[in-house]
Amino acid sequence: MYKEVFSFFEENNIEYAVLNGYEELENIYDTAKDVDILIERVSFGNLRNIIHDMCKENNFSIVQILHHDVWAMDVFLYSHSQNQMLHLDFYAEVSSNGKYIYSTSELLKNTKNYRGFKILSPAHELITYFDKCIRKNNFSKEVLEKFGSLLFENSKASAELQRIFGEDASLLESIFANKDTDLLVDNIDVLKDKINQRKITARFYLLGEIKRIISRILKPTGITIAFYGCDGVGKSTVIEKIIRSQMPFRQTQYFHFKPLHARNTTEGNSSTPHLMGKYSYTKSVVKLFYFVLQYNLGWLKNISPLRVKSYMIIFDRYYFDIFVDQIRYRYGASDILLRLAGWLIPKPNISFVLVAPPEVIYARKQEVELANLSTQVYGYKKLAKNNDYYLVEANSSLDKVVKTVRTHILDQMKERHLN
Known part of the structure; x- marks a missing residue:
């Protein structure tokens, strides 16, 4: 080239x-x-x-x-x-x-x-x-x-x-x-x-630098990417490969579920989240509003500066994962509240949904019963029907899956540049 x-x-x-x-x-x-x-x-x-x-x-x-x-x-x-x-x-x-x-x-x-x-x-x-x-x-x-x-x-x-x-x-x-x-x-x-x-x-260097910095703030060059899918579908492996591949960004920052550095809540830390019961309706509503606060403050404090610095910001799961797997997050209130809160959550630039046959996922990780796993796979496929998500068949070879994900990211970067 x-x-x-x-x-x-x-x-x-x-x-x-x-x-x-x-x-x-x-x-x-x-x-x-x-x-x-x-x-x-x-x-x-x-x-x-x-x-x-x-x-x-x-x-x-x-x-x-x-x-x-x-x-x-x-x-x-x-x-x-x-x-x-x-x-x-x-x-x-x-x-x-x-x-x-x-x-x-x-x-x-x-x-x-x-x-x-x-x-x-x-x-x-x-x-x-x-x-x-x-x-x-x-x-x-x-x-x-x-x-x-x-x-x-x-x-x-x-x-x-x-x-x-x-x-x-x-x-x-x-x-x-x-x-x-x-x-x-x-x-x-x-x-x-x-x-x-x-x-x-050089003359006027400082003036030019101020102009450049303002432009970078108004038009950040970083990107946010979220990965969704059942445990065992291969999200972590794909994310690791993407992080190690050559991408058009300064650096990479990884988050789990929420835009916070520390994972100090039950979700994402428990090795068996599906064995824990749901919260009450009232506690679920309180937790939902707490999510909205965490996401917006975390986005302002952590994500926005990284986007200005041209980082590739990767989420292993994101807020909208609750739409599919409410048991994992112990959510016990209504779906309507979930979707209303979703309007208040900052959205990633790109969202990948990784799916595979339930039997294949179950053979890799027996954390969830096969029947419940089938329900989750169906839920993720339904989520991917939204235009904001990109469905990836994770039953292919790892290299093929990574190439599919990387190519889509680069295509989106190309479109963003043209726009």
Whole structure:
């Protein structure tokens, strides 16, 4: 996929350069790795349209765009035909908090070709990558070896090191040559001061950052996903696989039933919830209103901030599970009250209902009698008839079920982006 991206840039005269990690581009699909790409400011301002045109030409889908800095934007692309995801991280400036060493135009004037695409010159890559590593305290032997290869294979890199660090350039040459992490750590503060003295502060950065943050709050890029189904149908296994798969989000947060971190109530903690009796009508009504309060406060306190931070938020069961399995939650009041309360509960973006033949589920877990299990399966299928739910046949292979769930999530992300 990345070859099509760079080919499109070349054909449309879009100046760019891959910043680092270009040696492993063949192995980045469906992993946590991304491709850092520097592009000219004019192109960055029109990036959404550029990527849209590129995707249209190559039959890719945009499933997520995260504007995580004034001059930085994550773009997640998905190819249905190849069943692959590509994570691109675009930059209009190689900067941190609005401060940079080189202008974008200076960096893009001195690129070189590498396996059919453009990368920074060794001198510029050495300095910008070193700046990034000292900011993130990344001083592994592999990183120092990379610095050494950039420095000693190109005379201009040595001259640039001398220009930036002056008399401390020889110290860095020794560190890189000997992969001396301890010596680097001992002198890190001095080296940081030297490189920071060379940085330029951009104008209007703070104003742009405020505008970006407001936009992220008004249009959160995270997503909430709920999974429903009988015990033994495979929800936990599917959720675990989805969490471990490459998805277009910053991180993942898992909740059980309610949007609270601590599970300190009977539901979800009891190993045999169906053996406990129902509450009285009055106690059930009180509990129902307590649910409404918990869900709304939990959503405000926990879920909304995570959505702004581009999290994938997964629920193993959610409020509407009570519609099917009232015994689990010891609910003893009327269905009408349940549905009225449901109107006051924030709804997940995507809801999956996993079903399988009762006999198959019973063979996996004998927590509920087969007759009651059949009733639950029927109830979940009925719940899934609502357009807000997506029915998944969980009797297939695990890989097929996970692929079905993941594909639907990505399709929904694509639709959300288009809207």
